[in-house]
Amino acid sequence: MGLSSMGGAATAGDVAVTAPFTSAISEFVSGLRFEQIPAEVVERIQLLILDALGCGLFGSRLPWAKILHDTLGRLDTTASVEVWGSEMRLSAPNAALVNGTQVQGFELDDVHRQGILHVGAVSLPPLLAVCALQPGMPGSRFLTSAVAGYEIGPRVGMCMGQEHITQGWHPGATVGVFSAASAASAALGLSAEQTVHALGIAGTQACGLMAAQYGAMVKRMHAGRSAQSGLYAALLAQAGFTGIRDVFESRYGGFCTTFSASQDKFELSALSAGLGDTFETMRISLKFYSCVASSHTSLDAIRILQARHPFTAAEVERVTVRGSRATADHVGWPYRPEGLTSAQLNLPFCIATLLLEGDVFVKQFDDAAVADPGRIALAGRVLVVEDPSITAKGPAHRHEIELEVILADGTRLAGRVVSPRGSESNFATEAQVVDKFHVLADDVLGRERAVRLREAVLGLADLADVTPLLRLLRRAP
Secondary structure (H helix, E strand, O other): OEOOOOOOOOOOOOHHHHOHHHHHHHHHHHHOOHHHOOHHHHHHHHHHHHHHHHHHHHHOOOHHHHHHHHHHHHHOOOOOEEOOOOOOEEOHHHHHHHHHHHHOOOOOOOEEOOOOEOHHHHHHHHHHHHHHHOOOOOHHHHHHHHHHHHHHHHHHHHHHOOHHHHOOEOHHHHOHHHHHHHHHHHHHOOOHHHHHHHHHHHHOOOOOEHHHHHOOOHHHHHHHHHHHHHHHHHHHHHOOOOOOOOOOOOOOOOHHHHHHOOOOOOEHHHHOOOOOOOOHHHHEEOOOOOOOHHHHHHHHHHHHHHHHOOOOHHHEEEEEEEEOHHHHHHHOOOOOOOOHHHHHOOHHHHHHHHHHHOOOOHHHOOHHHHOOHHHHHHHOOEEEEEOHHHHOOOHHHOOOEEEEEEEOOOOEEEEEEOOOOOOHHHOOOHHHHHHHHHHHHHHHHOHHHHHHHHHHHHOHHHOOOOHHHHHHOOOOO
16 A cells, blocks of 8 residues: 655656546546446436435425525625525536535435545535536536546545545545536536646645534535535636646645655555546445435345344344444444534434334424434444444445344344445436436426436436536526
8 A cells, every 4th residue: 555656746747657646537537438438437427416306396495505595695696606406596616516415414315434535525516517607518528537436436435445434534525526527627627637637636725623523514515515525626727737746646735644644654556557447436325214225134134134033123122233433433323412413424313213214314304303312222233343344345344234023922033234235236217316316306396307307317418418417406496
């Protein structure tokens, strides 16, 4: 792992030598063409886009989104880019901020598990902002730009490894800027040289603290800030503004060294390994629970055990979840009723919700749920601990768990789940993605408008101009 022999600041003539990984990413982003993208990747990313837009539309009605609407609406009168699910328009950077926040607004959106990144929330808002600024983009170019964003962010996450989140950084706010900058750079048609600067501008804007998970609304905004920062980065690079040329390789103050506080706790080769041949887009998972991804395997395990041996919440004496260190640190803390964020990011509370309510989706979380005495009491009977043998398996098994339920009559039930439904190894069908989209979007847009949007997204490859799609994202007056 680590830096090999790279160092120092590069000049225009030697950037490919002194910053080979930054250079490889930039060349991929600027050089990617629709014809190079396998058909299965095109099909998959259309489903991923549909899912992200549904999440963003649902998020438009949430309290944190409303505060952003009201605050930015008073400060920003540019009115050039749509705020999804509303009648508002804001400047491109502020629209990216709000739309990214909405996509990540209720723990419903996609996740690349190995890269620990919600990719759509950081990639699509800046891309759609570029489409509004430069009307007439064909669907094939839109999809190509989306793939650029969906490919790069996860690779940066894999480079940093799971220690990045266990150290307290939130990857959506740190790693996410690179997805955002890549998607926007590709959409703007930046050269490889300009993209180097876009990545360098994006990387120096990266920041986000995982303590936000304990109840703060700002956790929802981390993706929005990444989307905004990536858009700024690409637009500034287009205008000739320069950034850190060796943003990944620099020994002092580079992204990898600084955010790992080391010279070797990262893997630079992950940035470009298989780039253009192996598509990380195919490893992005979808969520069918409205909670943090680290909890999904445990919830699936409860369902499986109940199917084998039916039991109710009242019969549960104790639940023990054994998982990776990242799972224990991220979601295994003692629950405190400090808002919906803390409820959705706490595994014991989510297990209690499933046992008492029968599901963990949007209808199970409201303000009253946060302090529900029954859920809190049951959550107190759930213990989450690290299993070093799972941690040792590495990031690919970060969500693997072994779950044990002890019932009041002494019955012991146990099961192991490696990856949840919706994951890359158990990906959803088109029908499942469409059903989820309509649950999230119909109340915001109306059924007829939501159907038109769905058809436009699933037909993006053949769309001559994505501008009508942007209009469909607005709530009808």
